[in-house]
Amino acid sequence: MTDFSKRSLAATLALRELFPETPLQRNEHLSQRYDAEIWLKREDLTPVRSYKIRGAFTAMRKVLDQTPDRRSFVCASAGNHAQGVAFACRHFGVQGTIFMPVTTPQQKIDKTRAFGGENVRIVLTGDYFDQTLAAAQSFCSEQGAHFLSPFDDADVILGQSSVGVEMLEQLGRAPDLVILPVGGGGLASGVTAYLRETAPTTDYRFVEPLGGASLMAALRAGEPSKLPRVNSFVDGAAVARLGDRTFAHLNWIDTSNVLLAPEDRICVTMLEMLNVEGIVLEPAGALSVDVLPELAEEIRGKVVVCVTSGGNFDFERLPEVKERAQRYSGVKKYFILRMPQRPGALREFLGMLGPDDDIARFEYLKKSARNFGSVLIGIETRRPENFRDLFAKLDDAAFAYRDITNDEVLSEFLI
DSSP: OHHHHHHHHHHHHHTTOOOOOOOOOEEEHHHHHHHSSSEEEGGGGGGSSTTHHHHHHHHHHOOOHOOOOEEEEEEEEHHHHHHHHHHHHHHOOEEEEEETTTOOOOOHHHHHHHHHGGGGGEOOOSHHHHHHHHHHHHHHHTTTTTOOOOSSSHHHHHHHHHHHHHHHHHHHSSEEEEEEEEEHHHHHHHHHHHHHHHHOEEEEEEEEEEGHHHHHHHHHTSSSSOOSOOOOTTTTTOOSSOOOHHHHHHTTGGGGEEEOOHHHHHHHHHHHHHHHOOOOOGGGGGHHTTTGGGHHHHHHHHHEEEEEOOOOOGGGGHHHHHHHHHHHHTTTEEEEEEEEEEEEEEHHHTTTOOOTTTEEEEEEEEOOSSSEEEEEEEEEEETTTHHHHHHHHHHHHTOOEEEEEHHHTHHHOOO
16 A cells, blocks of 8 residues: 555545545436446535535645644635635634635625634635635735645645545445546546555546636646636636646546536536436536436446535526526527517417427517517427427528527627
C-alpha cells in the first residue's frame, strides 16, 4: 500500500467525526434499463448535500494539526464548497470568511450561514466568480488568513479520495467502471488516485458539462487552459480552468474517456431521477447518470458506480429545468408565425393543432397597416412527432413560420 493510500484511509477515518459514510445504493430502475449493476454513490446525502465537505474538512484539519493557533480561514465559492467550509469552521471552532458572488441565490447564502453559525462571515462581492476569487485572495494577503481552495489543493484532493475508499469498502470488490463528474477536478483526482492503486482493473469515464469542459481543454492543450466562455447552468461543475494540481493527477486520461453532457439533457436526467426515483440532484450531481445512455452498449453486464456528487437544488429553478428538459426532448417548441391579419386566420391556425397539442405561450399585437403580423407561439405536446404533423399543415396552408427553439440569441431575448 502506498503512502497516498494510507493517508486516504486515515482521512476517511477522520471524517467519521462529522458524518457516517454516504450510502452506496444499487439502483434497480437504472440496472434494469441498462442490463447492468448500476450503483449510486450518494454524495448528495452528506450533511451539506455534497462531497465538498470532505475536502474542506480534511484541508482544515491538516492546517490546524500543523498550526494549532490558526483561527482564520477564507474561501471563495458560490455554493457547495462554501457550505463545506462553513460546516468545518463550526466543527473546529474557527472563524471563516466566505466570499460569494453578489448573484448567489439567497437559498445558498442562507444555508451557508446556517451551517457556519457565528463562526462564519459572508461577504457578497463581484458579479462573476473570478472577481469574487480575486477579492478573497486579496483579503487573505491583507489579513494573513489561510485560503481554502475548492479543488486545487493537495489536502482537498486527499479528502475527496475518501469517496473512493468508502466505495470500495461498501462494494466489496473492484467495480468495472466508475463514472465521475468533473468541475475543477478535485473529486476525480482523489478518487482515481486511490482506486488506481487499490483497484487497478477498474476503468473510468469522466463527465463535464458541455459549456464548461475544462478537463477536455487541458488534456488537448497539455496543460490547464482557461475557457473563453463558461455556461454557468451546471454551477457545481462550471469551472473555466482545471487546477494545476488536479491536472497533475489527471493528465493520464485519454480524451475518448471524457464525455460532455449538454446542459438541457442534464435537465431531462434531473427530472427523471426526481419523478421516478425521488432523488433530488443538482445539475452537477446528475452528470454521472446523464451519460449512461451513451455507454449503454459497453456497460451491459458490468458493475458500474455513478457518483451523484450533490443535491443542493433550489426548487425555484424547477420551472427552468422542466422548460429546458421539454425543449431538449422535443415535446416543446417555440416559433414565430406570420399570421395573416384577416378575420378567421387565428381560428384556422387553431384548427391545425392536434389533440395532444397545447399552447403554452401566445404573443400577438395586431398592426392595422400590415397584411401580416408576427406571432410568438410556444406549444407543448406529448410526442415530438406531433410537430411534424403540425408543420406539414402550416406548409400546406402557406403559413410562414420559423422554429426558434434552438436559436440561442432569439431564445434568450424572447423566451
